[in-house]
Structure formats: structure tokens, C-alpha cells
Amino acid sequence: MENKKAISVLAALAQETRLDIFRLLVRAGQEGMAAxxxxxxxxxxxxxxxxHLKELKNAxxxxxxxxxxxxxxxxxxxxxxxxxSFLTENCCQGVNGESSRTKKRGACC
Amino acid sequence: MENKKAISVLAALAQETRLDIFRLLVRAGQEGMAAxxxxxxxxxxxxxxxxHLKELKNAxxxxxxxxxxxxxxxxxxxxxxxxxSFLTENCCQGVNGESSRTKKRGACC
DNA sequence: TCTATATTTCTATAATATTAGAAATATGGA
DNA sequence: TCCATATTTCTAATATTATAGAAATATAGA
Structure with a gap:
């Protein structure tokens, strides 16, 4: 996942109503829910x-x-x-001066 | 982590400049960087x-x-x-009709 | 104390996102 | 075809966020 896509996912979930909708759909599971x-x-x-559904869908x-x-x-x-994966790759690598090429987990996950 | 806090983290990272700053700091590791x-x-x-640093700090x-x-x-x-943890708890539970009380990992992680 | 450096806060402007009523579109059934 | 239901798109108003110059604050050193 590239930067722009990750930002669109972050922005989609960074809103109370949308996070509520998304979590409701997670609870609903595979059968989903009608609008x-x-x-x-x-x-x-x-x-x-x-x-909001359009925002979630676009992301x-x-x-x-x-x-x-x-x-x-x-x-x-x-x-x-x-x-x-994007988050763990981009927030956990490079901790304690490690090279960003090392694939070991860092301090946060 | 409660809902509001998670939204503030999402919002903090859902902006190109701030995500750049945050990723730079991740690469800088424990020694950090001056503003x-x-x-x-x-x-x-x-x-x-x-x-932007204030936004990241507030979150x-x-x-x-x-x-x-x-x-x-x-x-x-x-x-x-x-x-x-918040993300995996709130986006992976309840998949395939499982009860939200089961702590097994779902489809996404 | 005076000066330079580092950074923040203040301020105004510009850009983007959210809200929701009203109208439009799509579907299914009588 | 006509009507009711489900949902989207259009629109305009409102609210929030981002940008960056200028002024203010904090620190260090001469």
C-alpha cells in the first residue's frame, strides 16, 4: 500500500460517524448491512x-x-x-537506529 | 484506547505533511530530531x-x-x-458471524 | 546585558469537509 | 404503468483544518 492510499484510509476512519459505521459493519461481518x-x-x-458511505467506499x-x-x-x-501492514512497516521499522531495511519488529509492535 | 483517542491518532496521521513528519521521526528512532x-x-x-507538530503531539x-x-x-x-491494538480489536473481531466476545483473530489480521 | 538562534503563538486567509433538505434515480410489486 | 421503497446526487450553508508571515518567547553565549 502506498502513502496516498494509506492516508485515504486514515482519513476515512478519522471521523466519528464513519468510524461508527465501519465498526458496525465489522460487527455485522460477511452478511453486511443495508444502508x-x-x-x-x-x-x-x-x-x-x-x-459517509461514499467516503468509506472511496478509501x-x-x-x-x-x-x-x-x-x-x-x-x-x-x-x-x-x-x-503499512502501519507496522512504517511505524515500527527503524527504531533504535536500526536500518530501515531490516525487517525485524521495532518497539511498537 | 478509547474511541476518541483513536480518532485523534487517525486524524493526526491522515495528513500528508504530518505522516511525512511522523515517518521521518520513526526513521530517526530514539535519538529523535530537532524541529x-x-x-x-x-x-x-x-x-x-x-x-503540525502540535497536532501530532496532542494526539x-x-x-x-x-x-x-x-x-x-x-x-x-x-x-x-x-x-x-485498537485497530485490530475493532476491525478484526466479529468476522464470519463470530461473537464479538471471541478473541480469535478475524479475516484481516 | 546584548545579540543570534530556535521555536512557538498570533493572526488572517484559503482550502477542505460535514451536514442535511430537496430532487433525482433505481428497483420491485400491484 | 403506477406507486412505494431504498438510496443517491445536488445544492447551499456551516464548520473545521491548513498555510504561512509577523510578532513573541526561550535559550545560549559573547
Whole structure:
């Protein structure tokens, strides 16, 4: 994962409503949730919800597919895997003066 | 780490200049870097740099201490450890319909 | 004490993000 | 086709964040 992509994931999750949505979808697991059900669960107006879902989707943190009249959203764990790798590679390497080429874990993870 | 704290870490790193600063400090390791050296390395005006360092500091991602006329900044790996735990706890649980109480790793990490 | 260096705080401007009503689009069923 | 439901897009107002010059503060050394 490159820098820009990581920043978009960080920005997507760095907002209370969106983090709530994302965590709800994580709890919902593979079956996901319809947009309307998310809005009901969290008490978010449809237009506002749609805006945030788009942000999450653009960052690749969620995916969606249509089922009848509903759009079912799910957390994208593939993106999260790559994102966590990015974080550990970029926040744990180079600690204690180690070369950034060494692949050993640093102080933080 | 609670929700609000995690959001402040996410927001601190969700900005290109700040992510650059943070990654530079990670590479600098335990000895850290003076604010001026960071500004020189990244070509950031002093006032702008100070603004971003404050954001990073408020989120707990960096710490600083004075050495003579310089303020030495270092990455705070303790915060990053806690932050990574928060992420894995909140993005990996509940996958495949598992109860959120199970502590097994999910699909993403 | 005076001066230079290092950095922050103050301030204003510019840029970006968030909110939500209203209108538009898509689907399914009578 | 007509209607109800589900959701998005459009729009405009509001709020938040980023930028950087200028002034202020802190430290060290002559």
C-alpha cells in the first residue's frame, strides 16, 4: 500500500460517524448491512449517511452490492490487512537506529 | 484506547505533511530530531511545521523535550502500540458471524 | 546585558469537509 | 404503468483544518 492510499484510509476512519459505521459493519461481518439499516442503527439522515458511505467506499474500507432495492455494505478486510501492514512497516521499522531495511519488529509492535 | 483517542491518532496521521513528519521521526528512532532539522529535511516553513507538530503531539503520536535551544521530537511508540491494538480489536473481531466476545483473530489480521 | 538562534503563538486567509433538505434515480410489486 | 421503497446526487450553508508571515518567547553565549 502506498502513502496516498494509506492516508485515504486514515482519513476515512478519522471521523466519528464513519468510524461508527465501519465498526458496525465489522460487527455485522460477511452478511453486511443495508444502508437503511445502518442509518436506523446509528440515527443518521439518509443524505449524510450516503456521503459517509461514499467516503468509506472511496478509501476502499467498505464494499457494496445491490440486493433488490437495498444496497448491502460490508467492511473490506483486504484493505484493512494491507493498511495494518503499512502501519507496522512504517511505524515500527527503524527504531533504535536500526536500518530501515531490516525487517525485524521495532518497539511498537 | 478509547474511541476518541483513536480518532485523534487517525486524524493526526491522515495528513500528508504530518505522516511525512511522523515517518521521518520513526526513521530517526530514539535519538529523535530537532524541529528545525525536521523542517529542513521536509522543506516546511517554521510556523506550519509547529502547527503540525502540535497536532501530532496532542494526539500522543510524538513527544518532545528541550535540549538547549532546540526541541527534540520523537515518535511515541507506546501510543502506536495501543493504537494498533485498537485497530485490530475493532476491525478484526466479529468476522464470519463470530461473537464479538471471541478473541480469535478475524479475516484481516 | 546584548545579540543570534530556535521555536512557538498570533493572526488572517484559503482550502477542505460535514451536514442535511430537496430532487433525482433505481428497483420491485400491484 | 403506477406507486412505494431504498438510496443517491445536488445544492447551499456551516464548520473545521491548513498555510504561512509577523510578532513573541526561550535559550545560549559573547
Amino acid at each position: 437503511g439499516a445502518i442509518g436506523d442503527a446509528l440515527g443518521i439522515p439518509a443524505a449524510t449517511l450516503s456521503f 476502499g474500507t467498505v464494499r457494496c452490492h445491490r440486493e433488490g432495492r437495498s444496497l448491502i455494505y460490508r467492511a473490506d478486510f483486504g484493505t484493512m490487512t494491507a493498511f495494518l | 528545525g532539522a525536521i523542517g529542513d529535511a521536509l522543506g516546511i516553513p517554521a510556523a506550519t511545521l509547529s502547527f 500522543g503520536t510524538v513527544r518532545c523535550h528541550r535540549e538547549g535551544r532546540s526541541l527534540i521530537y520523537r515518535a511515541d511508540f507506546g501510543t502506536m502500540t495501543a493504537f494498533l
